[in-house]
Amino acid sequence: MSRPRVLVSWSSGKDSAWALQVLRARGEVEVVGLLTTFNREFARVSMHGVRDALVRGQARAVGLPLRAVRLPWPCSNADYEAAMSRAMARARAEGVTHIAFGDLFLEDIRAYREERMAQAGMTPLFPLWGADTARLAREMVASGTRAVLVCVDPKQLDPRFCGRPFDASLLEELPRGVDPCGERGEFHTFVWDGPAWARPVAVTRGEVVERDGFVFADLLPAAPASAPARGGRRC
Numbered sequence: 001m002s003r004p005r006v007l008v009s010w011s012s013g014k015d016s017a018w019a020l021q022v023l024r025a026r027g028e029v030e031v032v033g034l035l036t037t038f039n040r041e042f043a044r045v046s047m048h049g050v051r052d053a054l055v056r057g058q059a060r061a062v063g064l065p066l067r068a069v070r071l072p073w074p075c076s077n078a079d080y081e082a083a084m085s086r087a088m089a090r091a092r093a094e095g096v097t098h099i100a101f102g103d104l105f106l107e108d109i110r111a112y113r114e115e116r117m118a119q120a121g122m123t124p125l126f127p128l129w130g131a132d133t134a135r136l137a138r139e140m141v142a143s144g145t146r147a148v149l150v151c152v153d154p155k156q157l158d159p160r161f162c163g164r165p166f167d168a169s170l171l172e173e174l175p176r177g178v179d180p181c182g183e184r185g186e187f188h189t190f191v192w193d194g195p196a197w198a199r200p201v202a203v204t205r206g207e208v209v210e211r212d213g214f215v216f217a218d219l220l221p222a223a224p225a226s227a228p229a230r231g232g233r234r235c
Helices: 014-026 052-062 077-093 107-120 133-143 168-173
Strands: 005-009 030-039 066-071 098-100 123-125 146-152 187-193 203-211 214-221
Touching: 005 014, 014 030, 014 052, 014 098, 014 133, 014 187, 030 052, 030 077, 052 066, 052 187, 052 214, 066 077, 077 107, 107 123, 133 168
Parallel strands: 005 030, 005 098, 030 066, 098 123
Antiparallel strands: 146 187, 146 214, 203 214
């Protein structure tokens, strides 16, 4: 019997990357691609602000095709849902039946996804749901997941954390009340290496800017020759 065909909702961050890792380890489904929404005007991942080229580098590193959903700017909820409905229709036509998300514990987000997936004729998967986020964050770091904070909500976390590696030192310094995985939107990450990746995504940090009430660390593609040995640290 063939396994269900799955797309991973891919933000470029650690939770979606870990969801992919978990699904592959379980072997119960066939992951056939990554699904990412981009701001069409700026060619960057919605909310994370990561450049299109870096996400394509991630897709090559994990050996999966990238399905890009281009969103207008500004983007209303109606615009978003229409674009996603078109993307779901294309995926269904290609035999995809499930979409996997890296959500951890926010019930309202899960309910929204379940409602939208039901309307699209898709089955949502939540492979990380209910995990202890402090333990999960430590497990990610210990596994060799290498990420950098690319977006910080300054109302919840000091902007000085923006651009820092997501590592054991950062986890120790996070203030009480900040979720170790940033699940309440305190921060977002970009993953440049991981335990199942064929190669790191070479990046260098550009400027840190404040925009639309958030603080962003711009990541730039770097020449592969500048990448350290696997397990080293960049950014």
